Amino acid sequence: MSVALPSAEATRRPRLRVDPFVLLAAPGLLYLAILFALPLAILLFRSFQASDGTFSIAGYIAFFSDPHNLSVTWRTLKVAILSTLLCLVLAYPTAFALARARGIVQSLILVAMVLPLSVGVIVKAFSWSIVLRSDGIVNQTLLALGLVEAPVRLLFTETALVIGSANVFLPFMVLPIYAVVRQIDPELSPAAASLGAGPFFRFFQVVLPLTLPGVIAGVAFVFSLAISMYVIPSLLVGERLSTMSMLIARSFLFFRDAQLGSTISAILLLMAVIVVLGSSYLVRHVSGGRA
Amino acid sequence: MLQQTIGGVAAQQTVAPSAPYLSVEKIAKAYRETRVVEDLDFAVERGELVSLLGPSGCGKTTLLRLISGLVSADAGRVVVGGRDITRLPAHKRNVSVVFQNYALFPHLNVRENVGFGLKARGRAKAGIHDAVTEALQLVRMEAFADRPVSALSGGQQQRVAVARALVVEPDLLLLDEPFSALDRKLRETMQVELKSLLRAKGMTAIFVTHDQEEALAVSSRIAVMNAGRIEQYADPVTLYTRPATGFVLDFVGLSTRIAGTVSKSESGFIEVDTAYGVVRVPGRFRPGSKVLLGVRPERIRPVSPDAAPADSEVRITSMLADVMCLGSKTHLYGEAAEDDRLVSEVSGAQAAESLLPGESVAFEWPREATLVYPLGAA
Incomplete structure (x- = not known):
């Protein structure tokens, strides 16, 4: 066992100290606390509040009974x-x-993945509705290939x-x-x-x-x-x-x-x-x- | 076990009396336009430990991968124990590889890593457990069986990698720079350990390395590779004393090397014009050929420039450039022309005290100790 001596790991003791790097998360956490956690808590609180301000689970009952x-x-x-x-x-x-992938190919795939994020969802949604319409390119292709006899309803599905x-x-x-x-x-x-x-x-x-x-x-x-x-x-x-x-x-x-x-x-x-x-x-x- | 091995060898010999255990024939591999390995022949006897030695990019790792099946050959054959495995995928070859970085599976513990190959072969759980325990004992890692591999030191990881490769009882073990990630002291220990382990198992193994000391330490034969070809395949003594090419002369061990042009050739001797005057050495080259003269440093003695030269000796004169005391020996470097090297090795440390850089010095060696290679053709 000449080389297999006990490693440093065996002698290391866990220390109860706050890593100073944790403090780097403080601004972000504070931001989230004020602008996310607090409103959310209010929202949750209000889900148990009737219109007269008393505690009630009527909202949940109403939701699940419909x-x-x-x-x-x-x-x-x-x-x-x-x-x-x-x-x-x-x-x-x-x-x-x-x-x-390496080099330019990798960059191209990455850009292809990330760039669409910069196009707003509204722009995308309207462009899909052009593509998915009954006379849109998808239906025209399906019809031309003889895969369907009448346009398939794609939008609103x-x-x-x-x-x-x-x-x-x-x-x-x-x-x-x-x-x-x-x-x-x-x-x-x-x-x-x-x-x-x-x-x-x-x-x-x-x-x-x-x-x-x-x-x-x-x-x-x-x-x-x-x-x-x-x-x-x-x-x-x-x-x-x-x-x-x-x-x-x-x-x-x-x-x-x-x-x-x-x-x-x-x-x-x-x-x-x-x-x-x-x-x-x-x-x-x-x-x-x-x- | 012994009988089985003898029986196996006997059966082997009836099939092909003189065929080596591993035989690589006319193998070639190119990536796009670059030919990495060209028309290469290579053979290993059963139970032999050999090394593929060469600088990075010489094709040694590619040759290893061709044998293991991790890359496919463009041409040629690989035969192990009479079985042509050229067209088999890696997982059907029964050739284990120990990787440079060990490539242990980080999501499995030591025992699961070692058992991986047996599990892949569909062995029963109980059998795997026993075989793994035995393999871990062999590398003295049984106490670490349930540790995650990330908790192991470099040397321990290497042992696990070796156990993992051996437990499947491969026909051939290939090791790709297995010691390069270890520090010097540990490397030497592991080399000795692994060598005796492989000997004891009768394993046929090929080490890939760029480190000549490692090759000398672990193997009985060394194939020196350069630019996709094997320059020389021989035992360490032959490689050192009779290097087949100028490349081997340079790559294995230290040497004095002097470039020159043949000015005269007669009765087995040539006269070579060098930066240090004309020297007369045994050799057969046409006048006008460029040659490289090589001498191993321990054959060269530093002498006083005033002493009369003996006829059996070659003598050149230069200035002492550097004196390196290495403890049990001292290296004396002479001022040399570009691409040349003048080095003499004397035993003991005293020379370092009596000689000073800048002094005039004569180097002398027996004519027959001169190795002559054609230069510029390669």
């Missing part, structure tokens, strides 16, 4: 899950291409919503996965191959577990963005297929029902928080503190 609200909640959830999945399928290979939102949120899936992939030692896959692991074994035993933290982060990002989107559904599907955000807006602006609006906000927030906390728990769990 089948329309339940179908909106279900649709919101479904669209968020589907667009998260669509993003994941598109983003996973892209992240690898981005990590392995959940499909349009999933396609549109995945389009906007794709970078938020690609970038966290890319950040993880670029950290992976490129020799790991060859090492696994030389140990007798075929392509599937390599993917499921090496590549996937190592990229999982990025996947989970991306899913948390995209899901929480997709579940609370407002502009995209307003422009693409309108009032016909509402989402929870639209319901919230309508409660506040149209019905002037602050309690209902606050209630729906609280429910929406809870769904997003569950996914975000759940995914950060998963990150710690799957990486086992080793990654």
Whole structure:
């Protein structure tokens, strides 16, 4: 055991001291506390407040007893899950291409990912409605190829919503996965191959577990963005297929029902928080503190 | 186990009596326009430890990857134990690789890393556990079985990488600069340890390295590579005393090197015009050819410029440029023309005290100790 002496790690003791670098987060945290946490707390408080100011859960009862609200909640959830999945399928290979590409190619892929973010959602939504119209390029192509006999209804459907939102949120899936992939030692896959692991074994035993933290982060990002989107559904599907955000807006602006609006906000927030906390728990769990 | 090995060898010999265990034949690999390895032949006997030695970019790592199947050959064959594996993907070759940075799986602990190859081969859990424990004992890492690999030191990581590569009982073990990430002291310990471990297992192994001391320490034969070709493949003594090319002369060990032009050639001797006058050495080159003269430093003695030269000796005169005392020996460097080197090695440290840079000095060596290579052709 000449070389295998106890490492410094064994003698190191954890110290109870505040790392001065933590203080660097103070301005950002203070900003968020005043402009995000405080209003949110007020909103939550108001969801339990009747119009006369007394405590009441009437808002929650009213929300869940209306089948329309339940179908909106279900649709919101479904669209968020589907667009998260669509993003994941598109983003996973892209992240690898981005990590392995060099020089100009890498820059081009990165720009292609980030540049669309600079185009406002409204501009995008209107351009999709041009493409997805019954006489738009998608339908014309489908008709020309003989795949359909009559134009397919694309606008004002959940499909349009999933396609549109995945389009906007794709970078938020690609970038966290890319950040993880670029950290992976490129020799790991060859090492696994030389140990007798075929392509599937390599993917499921090496590549996937190592990229999982990025996947989970991306899913948390995209899901929480997709579940609370407002502009995209307003422009693409309108009032016909509402989402929870639209319901919230309508409660506040149209019905002037602050309690209902606050209630729906609280429910929406809870769904997003569950996914975000759940995914950060998963990150710690799957990486086992080793990654 | 012993009987099995003997039986294996016997069976081998009935198939191909004189075929080496690993045989690389006319292999070639190019990336775009760059030919990294060209028409290369290379062979290793069963149980032999050999090194591929060369500067970076000489193609040694590519050759290693061609043998392991991590890159595919453009032409040629790779045969291990009579089995042509040229067209097999890496995971079907049963050739293990120890990587320069060890490439341990960061999401797995020590035991899971070592067991990876067995799991990939679909072995039963109990069998894997026992084999892994045995492999960890072999590299004396059994106490670390449940540690994450990130908690290990460099030397410990290397042991895990070696255990992981050996536990699958490969036909061939390839090691890509396995010691380069370790500090000098630990490197020497690990070299000795690994060599005796591989010997004990009867493993056939190829080390890739750019460090000649490492090659000399771990292998019985060394293939010196340059520009995609093997310049010389021989045991360490032959490489040092009879380097086949000027490149090997320079790359392996220290040498005096003097460029010159042949002015006269007769009866096995040539006279060479050098920056230090005409020298007469054994050799057969046409007058007018550019040649490189090489002499190992321990064959050269520094002598007083006034003493009469013996006829059996070559003598050149220069100024002493530098005196380097290395403890048990001292290197004396003479002022040399560009691309030349004049160096003499004397034993002991006393020379460093009696000689001063700037003094006039004569270097003398036996004529037959001169190595002559064509220059400029390569």
